[in-house]
Amino acid sequence: MKSNKILSILIAAIALIGAFLFIRIFMEDAEMIKTDAALQNKVISPMIYYSTFLLYAAVIIAVVLSLWSLIRNPQNLKKTLLGLGVLGVFLIVAYFMSDSNAVLDTQGVVLEGGEAGTTSNKWVGTGIWYSIILGGIASLFFVYDLLKGLIKS
Structure with missing residues (x-):
């Protein structure tokens, strides 16, 4: 109190x-x-x-x-480390799926700092792919939970 x-x-x-x-x-x-x-x-x-x-x-x-x-709570530590490991694997997959191509504006001109091969382009692409992968997995679990709820009803 x-x-x-x-x-x-x-x-x-x-x-x-x-x-x-x-x-x-x-x-x-x-x-x-x-x-x-x-x-x-x-x-x-x-x-x-x-x-x-x-x-x-x-x-x-x-x-x-x-x-x-x-x-x-060491049991939670194991679960957390396993979860971080899985997220790390997804990050590695996203990194290899991304590219470092030039970033173009709507007229097709390369933006300043967006030249082909830059590290920032690679990591931005990695972030986009990482979001897509995690969003896809979340969507699958959402549909699974929805179907499971419909079947139990």
Whole structure:
């Protein structure tokens, strides 16, 4: 019960700080914010730093708690490592399916930085193929679950 109270106070403090920074932005003239760099740094930069801090804190807390949970439960550690291995295999398959051809715009002109053979082209293609593979597998499981539900009914 005490940890819930501490957590509620922490959440309220985070919200109040965010609200204060947000209100500071709206207290200034919108046109002045667009044109005055000093005002931007004074009003908008603290909100950006605060948001970035909260993002990093959330990621670190999520990773640490996940690792702690895995360490405390070795059976879940095996399942997680197996799942990561399977995802790694899919990533390797996607990497070999992708190409590093030139990236063209609608007129057929090679975009800046999109020349044939660049590493970024290869990894973008890998990301696209990886998404397609995982989406296809998710779709198959969705259809399987749907059919299983229809058969049981």
